Amino acid sequence: MAKNMVEQITNMDEDFAQWYTDVVLKAELVDYSSVRGSMIIRPYGYAIWENIKNALDTEIKATGHENVYMPLLIPESLLQKEKDHIEGFAPEVAWVTHGGDEELAERLCIRPTSEVLFAEHYKNIIHSYRDLPKLYNQWANVVRWEKTTRPFLRTLEFLWQEGHTCHETDQDAHEETVKMLEVYADICERVLAIPIVKGQKTEKEKFAGAKYTYTIESLMHDGKALQSGTSHNLGTGFAKSFGIEFLDRDGKLQTVHQTSWGFTTRIIGAMIMVHGDDKGLVLPPAVAPTQVLVVPIAQHKEGVLDAAYELQKALKSKFRVGIDASDKKPGWKFNESEMKGIPVRLEIGPRDIEENKVVLVRRDTGEKLTVEQQNLETELARLLEDIQKNLYDKALQHRIKKTHAVESMEEFKETLAKEGGFIEAMWCGKQACEDRIKEETQATSRCIPFEQERLSETCVCCGEGAEQLVIWAKAY
Amino acid sequence: MAKNMVEQITNMDEDFAQWYTDVVLKAELVDYSSVRGSMIIRPYGYAIWENIKNALDTEIKATGHENVYMPLLIPESLLQKEKDHIEGFAPEVAWVTHGGDEELAERLCIRPTSEVLFAEHYKNIIHSYRDLPKLYNQWANVVRWEKTTRPFLRTLEFLWQEGHTCHETDQDAHEETVKMLEVYADICERVLAIPIVKGQKTEKEKFAGAKYTYTIESLMHDGKALQSGTSHNLGTGFAKSFGIEFLDRDGKLQTVHQTSWGFTTRIIGAMIMVHGDDKGLVLPPAVAPTQVLVVPIAQHKEGVLDAAYELQKALKSKFRVGIDASDKKPGWKFNESEMKGIPVRLEIGPRDIEENKVVLVRRDTGEKLTVEQQNLETELARLLEDIQKNLYDKALQHRIKKTHAVESMEEFKETLAKEGGFIEAMWCGKQACEDRIKEETQATSRCIPFEQERLSETCVCCGEGAEQLVIWAKAY
Numbered sequence: 007m008a009k010n011m012v013e014q015i016t017n018m019d020e021d022f023a024q025w026y027t028d029v030v031l032k033a034e035l036v037d038y039s040s041v042r043g044s045m046i047i048r049p050y051g052y053a054i055w056e057n058i059k060n061a062l063d064t065e066i067k068a069t070g071h072e073n074v075y076m077p078l079l080i081p082e083s084l085l086q087k088e089k090d091h092i093e094g095f096a097p098e099v100a101w102v103t104h105g106g107d108e109e110l111a112e113r114l115c116i117r118p119t120s121e122v123l124f125a126e127h128y129k130n131i132i133h134s135y136r137d138l139p140k141l142y143n144q145w146a147n148v149v150r151w152e153k154t155t156r157p158f159l160r161t162l163e164f165l166w167q168e169g170h171t172c173h174e175t176d177q178d179a180h181e182e183t184v185k186m187l188e189v190y191a192d193i194c195e196r197v198l199a200i201p202i203v204k205g206q207k208t209e210k211e212k213f214a215g216a217k218y219t220y221t222i223e224s225l226m227h228d229g230k231a232l233q234s235g236t237s238h239n240l241g242t243g244f245a246k247s248f249g250i251e252f253l254d255r256d257g258k259l260q261t262v263h264q265t266s267w268g269f270t271t272r273i274i275g276a277m278i279m280v281h282g283d284d285k286g287l288v289l290p291p292a293v294a295p296t297q298v299l300v301v302p303i304a305q306h307k308e309g310v311l312d313a314a315y316e317l318q319k320a321l322k323s324k325f326r327v328g329i330d331a332s333d334k335k336p337g338w339k340f341n342e343s344e345m346k347g348i349p350v351r352l353e354i355g356p357r358d359i360e361e362n363k364v365v366l367v368r369r370d371t372g373e374k375l376t377v378e379q380q381n382l383e384t385e386l387a388r389l390l391e392d393i394q395k396n397l398y399d400k401a402l403q404h405r406i407k408k409t410h411a412v413e414s415m416e417e418f419k420e421t422l423a424k425e426g427g428f429i430e431a432m433w434c435g436k437q438a439c440e441d442r443i444k445e446e447t448q449a450t451s452r453c454i455p456f457e458q459e460r461l462s463e464t465c466v467c468c469g470e471g472a473e474q475l476v477i478w479a480k481a482y
Numbered sequence: 483m484a485k486n487m488v489e490q491i492t493n494m495d496e497d498f499a500q501w502y503t504d505v506v507l508k509a510e511l512v513d514y515s516s517v518r519g520s521m522i523i524r525p526y527g528y529a530i531w532e533n534i535k536n537a538l539d540t541e542i543k544a545t546g547h548e549n550v551y552m553p554l555l556i557p558e559s560l561l562q563k564e565k566d567h568i569e570g571f572a573p574e575v576a577w578v579t580h581g582g583d584e585e586l587a588e589r590l591c592i593r594p595t596s597e598v599l600f601a602e603h604y605k606n607i608i609h610s611y612r613d614l615p616k617l618y619n620q621w622a623n624v625v626r627w628e629k630t631t632r633p634f635l636r637t638l639e640f641l642w643q644e645g646h647t648c649h650e651t652d653q654d655a656h657e658e659t660v661k662m663l664e665v666y667a668d669i670c671e672r673v674l675a676i677p678i679v680k681g682q683k684t685e686k687e688k689f690a691g692a693k694y695t696y697t698i699e700s701l702m703h704d705g706k707a708l709q710s711g712t713s714h715n716l717g718t719g720f721a722k723s724f725g726i727e728f729l730d731r732d733g734k735l736q737t738v739h740q741t742s743w744g745f746t747t748r749i750i751g752a753m754i755m756v757h758g759d760d761k762g763l764v765l766p767p768a769v770a771p772t773q774v775l776v777v778p779i780a781q782h783k784e785g786v787l788d789a790a791y792e793l794q795k796a797l798k799s800k801f802r803v804g805i806d807a808s809d810k811k812p813g814w815k816f817n818e819s820e821m822k823g824i825p826v827r828l829e830i831g832p833r834d835i836e837e838n839k840v841v842l843v844r845r846d847t848g849e850k851l852t853v854e855q856q857n858l859e860t861e862l863a864r865l866l867e868d869i870q871k872n873l874y875d876k877a878l879q880h881r882i883k884k885t886h887a888v889e890s891m892e893e894f895k896e897t898l899a900k901e902g903g904f905i906e907a908m909w910c911g912k913q914a915c916e917d918r919i920k921e922e923t924q925a926t927s928r929c930i931p932f933e934q935e936r937l938s939e940t941c942v943c944c945g946e947g948a949e950q951l952v953i954w955a956k957a958y
Binding site for chain 1: 513515516517520521522523524525528529531532548549550551552553554555556557560572573574575576577578579580581582583589590592599602603606607618622623625627638639641
């Protein structure tokens with residue numbers, strides 16, 4: 007049977023990057039392939055993505071959006087229509103130059119994002135204010151030619167949804183930008199148990215072609231930040247480049263106001279790094295493919311396997327229940343279910359059957375509960391809810407502990423070196439300071455949080471007048 | 483308001499190809515884009531795909547398969563590993579040669595199908611008979627460099643699911659191949675109301691790299707056939723090329739037996755061409771995004787709009803119900819709902835409200851029914867079921883009418899020219915005859931149907947001994 011699975015993963019505090027790689031492979035979330043920088047999302051990883059996707063798709067539809075599907079390939083001339091956009095994306099697109107044996111007259115890039123395709127389509131279908139708003143979304147794969155890659159966090163290809171909308175007024179576009187950021191925040195907090203900070207990206211960090219970008223930022227166990235979802239008010243930039251115009255309520259020709267927003271498989275990386283521990287993955291019940299794993303104890307004894315299957319059957323309509331009836335030893339099964347982050351393990355053996363009880367073991371705390379079978383359904387529901395809440399609370403406590411306000415560059419560097427985490431510091435608004443901070447500390451501006459606080463009157467970098475609190479961090 | 487929408491579409495019998503194009507555009511299923519041969523799937527078209535996808539995904543999971551996600555890009559050397567496969571697909575793949583500004587050392591193709599990626603992964607994860615069967619599926623986009631394209635029917639890029647499985651024995655692989663063909667047949671017949679014929683492809687028409695290919699074939703309104711889903715027993719071809727081996731129950735090293743099977747957005751084209759009429763689309767209730775459209779009559783009169791919204795609300799938990807409360811004239815709304823193929827139109831006006839009645843209009847037959855509001859839910863459920871059944875029956879009658887047994891090449895040509903449709907004829911099994919039939923009639927062998935009949939003892943083409951009945955047709 008070889009050695010215990012948990013012995014095979016690196017300790018988090020020893021080497022966090024290696025721990026991460028160990029977890030994604032040993033928990034069978036992904037595998038590598040011969041395609042550099044791309045990953046195979048295995049059944050367990052994909053089932054998590056399906057749960058996230060279903061939750062988000064429901065919210066996207068509930069907020070009035072419709073799903074569509076745009077082409078994968080973008081002609082070079084189309085990509086070039088919006089100047090800032092092409093500058094931002096050209097260095098990282100994959101180019102198709104041949105179809106079959108023929109060289110193409112114009113090369114095509116694989117979409118890194120689809121603003122230009124939506125813009126072209128919107129120009130065709132929008133004519134009057136009656137056609138607005140247009141609230142479209144698509145679930146798709148995109149490709150960005152990254153140099154260094156890591157499963158989920160940064161891959162040549164990733165899966166995402168991208169929303170693209172058109173509105174009559176800037177105010178409408180602004181409200182949409184906010185609304186979808188709230189949807190992302192809700193998915194992170196409620197479904198993934200990841201606490202986030204909402205804010206605006208600086209000019210330097212905003213999306214190529216946007217008027218402004220809103221973001222949700224989360225903090226990983228190792229004190230590094232991860233951008234978890236972005237929502238852009240595109241203003242009229244794309245619309246002017248593409249000529250997306252409509253007759254307004256007064257019969258005047260106007261340009262539409264647009265937004266776009268995206269949420270990706272990256273979030274699975276965040277979930278792993280926020281909740282995981284030295285035993286492996288820890289999954290929030292809301293996304294766990296298996297919420298409860300039934301493990302029969304002494305399963306060779308008469309009646310045990312039958313009772314285990316009975317339990318699974320009884321619970322199946324309420325929970326996602328698995329059973330491990332393999333011939334592995336219970337200890338091995340325990341380790342495996344811990345590695346896979348299954349929220350609750352349910353043990354049932356001969357004595358439990360006799361006493362009409364089962365043992366429940368929480369993945370998050372390791373706590374064991376003996377529960378009467380007649381109360382099992384209620385207890386499980388309560389337990390799963392409690393685990394979901396506990397994961398969020400723990401992560402929030404961690405973020406609070408790892409958030410530090412600083413007032414000088416010295417303090418900035420010291421705190422970052424010692425504690426990592428979110429650094430709160432005042433900023434004058436000049437890119438020179440942002441650049442210098444990055445150069446000297448490797449921390450980037452994560453966002454200008456919506457919830458502002460006045461730490462001091464001066465910029466942490468140049469000492470000149472500063473009105474904005476910014477959150478800085480090293481980031482994934 | 484311009485002219486009636488229905489005036490704008492071409493008559494089916496006048497120009498079927500133009501009718502098809504008119505319908506997919508006017509019913510707002512797709513739009514063209516500047517990407518040659520690719521289509522934009524608009525909200526109404528995508529909602530139909532989502533309904534098909536959900537139905538099929540449920541069956542795929544119910545039969546024990548797990549979803550995964552493989553990379554989009556395949557290194558040229560990987561694609562070349564299986565000889566027949568690369569020969570079949572090389573002429574129609576898109577090649578990526580540059581990532582950002584860099585030329586790649588090895589070019590990558592965009593997956594036309596993913597056998598080689600699955601094979602590589604399976605080699606990594608399969609070691610013992612305990613690892614078998616592996617039953618994977620993925621939902622993805624694929625690209626094939628087609629010269630002439632038409633929305634849904636043949637596009638550079640299309641959406642599909644591709645199943646890829648590994649088994650201990652050839653018998654297991656055979657059973658899987660049959661099982662998934664049955665799943666496809668069920669989706670076509672039960673969900674899409676498309677009658678199909680099941681059979682085996684000839685050697686010439688089988689999948690590049692397969693041992694044999696099973697297919698379901700359907701017949702369009704214009705008498706041309708459409709391949710609607712295929713399931714391949716891959717035998718050990720890929721497995722040997724990739725070295726996918728396992729220790730069997732006796733401790734001996736064996737090669738796995740594989741299958742693959744796919745179902746695509748093409749089926750939407752089939753659904754349009756099987757059920758549509760001169761008023762536009764006709765949707766089977768099981769996939770219609772809107773099953774019932776409420777149209778208020780004299781909606782400016784007091785109480786009408788309220789009553790219409792009330793009805794929508796009351797029916798929403800049981801049916802997919804829309805409402806057209808726009809300021810368009812009722813006649814315009816009727817035409818639009820007919821163009822979009824909505825199965826049932828529900829009219830409610832002042833007099834209906836007074837009498838506690840509504841009027842239901844069937845899209846398939848045009849029949850009008852006046853129904854007491856208290857019976858509405860029951861009547862609607864019955865009606866939708868009846869429409870679903872009627873569409874299937876009509877299509878089946880059409881196919882039966884358009885299926886002709888022939889015994890000579892002369893009869894073959896005459897019948898095909900006059901009637902189109904499925905031609906049943908005996909075949910000796912030689913490719914020379916298959917080629918000659920195609921050359922002389924433009925009909926291809928659609929399948930060797932599982933349900934065989936002995937029309938004669940001799941091949942329709944060469945007159946030599948023949949044991950197989952083949953269905954031939956011009957095809958999309």
